[in-house]
Amino acid sequence: MKAIVLKTFGGIEQLSYEEIEKPEIKANEVLIQVKALSINPVDVKVRNRQAPLAEDLARYQPLILGWDISGEIIEKGAVVTQFAIGDEVFGMVNFPGHGRGYAEYVAASADQLALKPQHITHTEAAASTLAALTAWQAFDSYGKLRPTDRVLIHAASGGVGHFAVQIAKYIGAHVIATASAANKDFVLGLGADEYIDYRSTAFEKVLQPVDFVLEAIGGVNFQKSVQVLKPFGTIVTLPSGYTEADVWKAQEKQLHACYFMSVYSNGDDMRTIASLLEKGGLKPYISHIFEFDELGKAHQQLETGRTVGKVVVKL
Numbered sequence: 001m002k003a004i005v006l007k008t009f010g011g012i013e014q015l016s017y018e019e020i021e022k023p024e025i026k027a028n029e030v031l032i033q034v035k036a037l038s039i040n041p042v043d044v045k046v047r048n049r050q051a052p053l054a055e056d057l058a059r060y061q062p063l064i065l066g067w068d069i070s071g072e073i074i075e076k077g078a079v080v081t082q083f084a085i086g087d088e089v090f091g092m093v094n095f096p097g098h099g100r101g102y103a104e105y106v107a108a109s110a111d112q113l114a115l116k117p118q119h120i121t122h123t124e125a126a127a128s129t130l131a132a133l134t135a136w137q138a139f140d141s142y143g144k145l146r147p148t149d150r151v152l153i154h155a156a157s158g159g160v161g162h163f164a165v166q167i168a169k170y171i172g173a174h175v176i177a178t179a180s181a182a183n184k185d186f187v188l189g190l191g192a193d194e195y196i197d198y199r200s201t202a203f204e205k206v207l208q209p210v211d212f213v214l215e216a217i218g219g220v221n222f223q224k225s226v227q228v229l230k231p232f233g234t235i236v237t238l239p240s241g242y243t244e245a246d247v248w249k250a251q252e253k254q255l256h257a258c259y260f261m262s263v264y265s266n267g268d269d270m271r272t273i274a275s276l277l278e279k280g281g282l283k284p285y286i287s288h289i290f291e292f293d294e295l296g297k298a299h300q301q302l303e304t305g306r307t308v309g310k311v312v313v314k315l
């Protein structure tokens with residue numbers, strides 16, 4: 001099968017289009033013929049060896065990045081009962097771990113997948129995996145967002161943010177979204193109640209206190225976000241690095257909870273995402289679609305830090 005192997009950590013030139021053996025499945029796994037995959041900042045950070053996960057993955061040879069896939073089941077293991085051959089499924093495979101998603105065929109644990117809703121395409125399904133799960137787990141597993149909450153969502157136009165705005169509105173919360181002026185209409189169109197242009201306005205100076213922050217930038221932005229929380233508020237932060245100063249800032253304030261989260265593969269959560277997609281409570285926005293042999297270009301797009309919604313790769 002064709003796969004994109006990471007030869008060594010580094011630039012996009014290390015992503016190599018190669019012919020390798022199809023994976024063999026274990027009893028609890030299915031083999032998926034991949035129709036589309038999506039990428040996330042973590043793909044770029046692992047490729048550059050900037051994410052802690054890269055150290056765990058360094059031992060794999062060949063190392064194949066990618067976790068977000070949508071496709072069709074072509075083989076199933078002996079103990080898999082929830083899916084049949086021919087089912088169309090999507091999910092975030094083996095995260096954090098060796099996902100091997102940049103490939104024509106992926107072996108995936110059946111309990112990390114959900115049936116793809118019939119009305120959406122594989123590109124839409126592949127987009128609605130890691131980023132959507134992150135938003136859902138931030139509001140449902142790490143924190144508990146309540147319908148009466150005021151929630152501040154940073155980077156609301158990005159992969160995670162655009163799902164987070166929709167999920168927070170689905171829960172019933174009042175959403176304040178940050179983005180640059182170019183993305184104002186986009187985030188308001190997702191359902192945000194208020195919008196702050198983070199480039200022209202210091203959100204910590206204008207915002208009435210909030211109950212919950214989904215923090216996607218890190219550093220000073222984290223510390224300013226703690227300032228705008230009500231006592232007993234919750235902050236969930238996404239970037240992998242945080243400093244002792246961040247922890248002190250959070251401890252100074254009497255918070256209900258402060259999480260430095262890490263999204264994890266989970267079939268129940270994938271089924272929730274599938275159900276939200278089915279009910280219309282969630283819709284992925286895909287700004288860029290690349291061909292499989294253009295995966296390096298897809299990484300370059302994410303590296304701009306300016307992506308609106310999701311970047312997807314078709315097979």
Ligand SMILES: NC(=O)c1ccc[n+]([C@@H]2O[C@H](COP(=O)([O-])OP(=O)(O)OC[C@H]3O[C@@H](n4cnc5c(N)ncnc54)[C@H](OP(=O)(O)O)[C@@H]3O)[C@@H](O)[C@H]2O)c1
Binds near residue numbers: 042155198263
């Ligand atoms: N810990 C975890 O489990 C986890 C899971 C998922 C993601 N993450 C991390 O969370 C971060 C966001 O991920 P993502 O997939 O949403 O990234 P993304 O799609 O690349 O985010 C791009 C968006 O961020 C916006 N943005 C950039 N700087 C901003 C700022 N200072 N304030 C407000 N918006 C800003 C940009 O909007 P403008 O062009 O308008 O500025 C752009 O639309 C990344 O660092 C990622 O690694 C962590």
